[in-house]
Amino acid sequence: MTEESNRQGSAGRILSKRPALPSGRQEWVEFLFRFQSLFGLIVVFLAAIAFSPRRDGEILFLSLVNLTNILRSVSEIGIIAIGMTFVILVGGIDLSVGSILGLAATGSAVLMVEDNFGVLPAVLLVLLIGMAFGAVQGFVSTRFAVQAFIVTLAGLQIGRGLARIWSGGQGVAISYGEGKGQAPESFSILSERVFNGLVPVPALIFFIVGAIAVFVLNKTTFSRHVYAIGGNERAARISGVPVMRVKITVFAISGMLAALAGIIHAGQLSQGSPNDGIAYELDAIAAVVVGGTSLMGGVGSVVGTIGGAIMLGVLNNILALNSIDINTQYLIKGLVIVAAAALLSLRSGDR
Amino acid sequence: MLRRVLFVLTIAGLALVLAACGGGGGGGDQGSSGGGDCEGPDGDYLIGMSQANVAEPYREVMNDDIQRAVDKVPQFEVQFADAAQDNAKQVSDVENFLTQQVDLLIISPNEAAPLTDVVARVHEQGIPVVVLDRKVNGDAYTTFIGADNFAIGEKAGQYISEELLPDGGNVVELKGLPGSTPAQERADGFRAGIEGNSGVEIVDSGVGDWLREKGQQQFEAILQSNENIDVVYSHNDPMAEGAYLAAKSVGRQGDMEFTGIDALPIPSGGIRAVEEGRLSATFVYPTGGREAVEAAKKILLQCGDVPKTQTLSTTQVTEENAEEVYAELRR
Numbered sequence: 001m002t003e004e005s006n007r008q009g010s011a012g013r014i015l016s017k018r019p020a021l022p023s024g025r026q027e028w029v030e031f032l033f034r035f036q037s038l039f040g041l042i043v044v045f046l047a048a049i050a051f052s053p054r055r056d057g058e059i060l061f062l063s064l065v066n067l068t069n070i071l072r073s074v075s076e077i078g079i080i081a082i083g084m085t086f087v088i089l090v091g092g093i094d095l096s097v098g099s100i101l102g103l104a105a106t107g108s109a110v111l112m113v114e115d116n117f118g119v120l121p122a123v124l125l126v127l128l129i130g131m132a133f134g135a136v137q138g139f140v141s142t143r144f145a146v147q148a149f150i151v152t153l154a155g156l157q158i159g160r161g162l163a164r165i166w167s168g169g170q171g172v173a174i175s176y177g178e179g180k181g182q183a184p185e186s187f188s189i190l191s192e193r194v195f196n197g198l199v200p201v202p203a204l205i206f207f208i209v210g211a212i213a214v215f216v217l218n219k220t221t222f223s224r225h226v227y228a229i230g231g232n233e234r235a236a237r238i239s240g241v242p243v244m245r246v247k248i249t250v251f252a253i254s255g256m257l258a259a260l261a262g263i264i265h266a267g268q269l270s271q272g273s274p275n276d277g278i279a280y281e282l283d284a285i286a287a288v289v290v291g292g293t294s295l296m297g298g299v300g301s302v303v304g305t306i307g308g309a310i311m312l313g314v315l316n317n318i319l320a321l322n323s324i325d326i327n328t329q330y331l332i333k334g335l336v337i338v339a340a341a342a343l344l345s346l347r348s349g350d351r
Numbered sequence: 352m353l354r355r356v357l358f359v360l361t362i363a364g365l366a367l368v369l370a371a372c373g374g375g376g377g378g379g380d381q382g383s384s385g386g387g388d389c390e391g392p393d394g395d396y397l398i399g400m401s402q403a404n405v406a407e408p409y410r411e412v413m414n415d416d417i418q419r420a421v422d423k424v425p426q427f428e429v430q431f432a433d434a435a436q437d438n439a440k441q442v443s444d445v446e447n448f449l450t451q452q453v454d455l456l457i458i459s460p461n462e463a464a465p466l467t468d469v470v471a472r473v474h475e476q477g478i479p480v481v482v483l484d485r486k487v488n489g490d491a492y493t494t495f496i497g498a499d500n501f502a503i504g505e506k507a508g509q510y511i512s513e514e515l516l517p518d519g520g521n522v523v524e525l526k527g528l529p530g531s532t533p534a535q536e537r538a539d540g541f542r543a544g545i546e547g548n549s550g551v552e553i554v555d556s557g558v559g560d561w562l563r564e565k566g567q568q569q570f571e572a573i574l575q576s577n578e579n580i581d582v583v584y585s586h587n588d589p590m591a592e593g594a595y596l597a598a599k600s601v602g603r604q605g606d607m608e609f610t611g612i613d614a615l616p617i618p619s620g621g622i623r624a625v626e627e628g629r630l631s632a633t634f635v636y637p638t639g640g641r642e643a644v645e646a647a648k649k650i651l652l653q654c655g656d657v658p659k660t661q662t663l664s665t666t667q668v669t670e671e672n673a674e675e676v677y678a679e680l681r682r
Contacts, residue, residue, distance in 0.1 A: 055452060060452070061450075065449075069446045073442075073443040076439065169529070171464070173464040174464075191468070265439065269442070270468065271438070271464040271465045273462070278436070321451055325431075
């Protein structure tokens with residue numbers, strides 16, 4: 001029993017660095033665990049089809065509009081969760097992302113509506129703010145050896161406070177047109193759907209971000225550093241990994257992606273409000289964990305996170321479509337997260 | 352061993368999810384397509400109710416009112432969604448109702464601008480939309496049902512200046528969340544209400560953000576700096592109760608009277624506080640839940656029209672009628 005779990009554990013660590021198609025039975029089991037969120041997604045998806053309400057023989061869950069609704073609804077959390085994956089992989093956590101989302105949504109609305117910024121300058125400035133916010137948190141956490149949990153908990157408060165100050169505590173409604181008091185028409189692309197009015201723009205951005213992140217986490221030296229720090233920070237430091245620089249970078253990525261999600265949020269809802277994105281950090285962490293990334297660091301993947309985010313979205317959707325009582329919905333979602341975490345702990349039983 | 356336990360737990364969790372999905376599966380099956388033709392009393396109808404935040408007692412009472420009213424109509428079935436104060440979540444909730452092809456949407460929007468588009472989309476598809484309590488922008492909905500906060504504030508002002516302080520006196524105002532429309536309107540209405548009696552003076556005010564504990568803290572400070580307070584006008588019942596507690600802790604609760612707004616018919620609500628003598632009066636802020644289902648009956652069962660705006664009136668609750676109002680609202 002113990003020997004077996006040890007083998008699984010070490011196999012898991014090798015696999016997590018060099019993905020390959022499995023050959024033996026043992027490796028197939030590993031493969032299933034490694035992409036547990038994708039298999040979880042398939043299971044939930046099939047269950048959703050099976051239990052979907054039907055009307056006139058049509059499976060409502062499978063209607064194209066419903067499927068793209070799900071993608072749209074998970075894209076903001078998904079984008080944040082991708083950034084969160086980087087942070088969690090180095091053994092950190094970022095609680096400030098919900099507040100950064102609120103700050104970014106508020107900021108983009110204020111800049112465009114009140115300060116007459118164009119779309120591009122506003123978007124770039126807001127992304128930069130998010131990135132800087134994250135980088136500072138990474139710096140403070142590493143330089144002064146304060147746990148990321150505490151630093152980003154403070155960041156959560158500070159981000160929310162800045163957002164309130166920026167807009168005077170009010171939500172800023174975005175209407176489109178020329179001139180003062182209105183945002184440039186082109187910003188409204190974020191609330192639209194492309195390709196025959198089917199694919200929501202936020203979902204498109206989510207997948208582009210996902211593709212870039214998958215590339216970065218598989219093909220670069222940076223990714224080896226990230227996994228090395230998460231695996232054993234001291235060993236990584238001794239073997240010459242620039243720990244501080246890598247950590248600052250992952251927090252900067254997380255902050256920037258949270259800001260990106262905030263810009264999308266403002267476009268989606270025609271409003272930037274300092275109350276946007278409250279508790280989104282928890283949904284993002286849930287997506288990462290369901291996606292099979294270990295909170296201890298060193299183990300996990302962006303593909304898993306994307307699968308996890310979509311899986312939670314499908315679950316939300318099918319529970320709503322089936323008229324499940326709202327309080328029961330909270331219960332079920334909690335149980336699924338526990339189940340996913342339990343699976344993860346099965347996989348790395350020797351930790 | 353531990354692994355086996357975890358495995359069993361996991362499977363049990365999944366089974367529960369599946370069972371829950373299966374159990375509720377019947378819900379969306381009936382009902383007509385959400386099109387324009389009216390089937391009248393022979394149809395079965397699914398109503399979707401999108402609530403901004405069930406955690407607020409007022410909104411939970413609103414949901415209860417809707418459920419109770421729907422239970423009396425055999426053709427109706429209602430499904431609730433809770434946005435938990437998140438605009439994005441509420442947009443998804445409404446989209447899910449669209450997928451389910453509900454026959455009518457009731458929505459109490461979290462905020463106007465973010466929900467306007469999706470409500471318009473529902474309305475464009477020929478599905479009637481009843482907007483409750485908070486508005487959306489534009490006019491792409493069937494009917495708006497809400498109470499007039501200005502009128503409620505005015506009525507409270509008249510009660511205080513005519514019944515409690517006919518010879519004038521000092522009033523302290525406890526305000527709701529700054530920047531929120533109800534707080535502004537309840538303040539403005541109150542000033543209009545006390546205009547007729549020049550002896551009534553607002554000597555101090557505090558901001559309690561609608562919360563009992565905040566109302567208590569604020570009023571503790573106000574008690575320190577004001578010797579003569581005759582009446583506390585609070586923008587809602589919880590803050591009034593908080594102020595009462597603050598006065599009681601320094602033994603001054605007998606020197607002044609307290610009034611609130613909302614009068615929720617629940618054990619922790621303002622009506623009970625009036626019955627038990629802590630508040631002199633409170634004013635009903637109706638949820639509109641019952642009226643929303645009435646509107647649904649008119650639209651779906653009678654194929655008739657409803658007015659674009661329905662403004663609900665308040666009821667003054669004092670010791671004399673408290674029990675009666677409580678029973679009436681729970682009916």
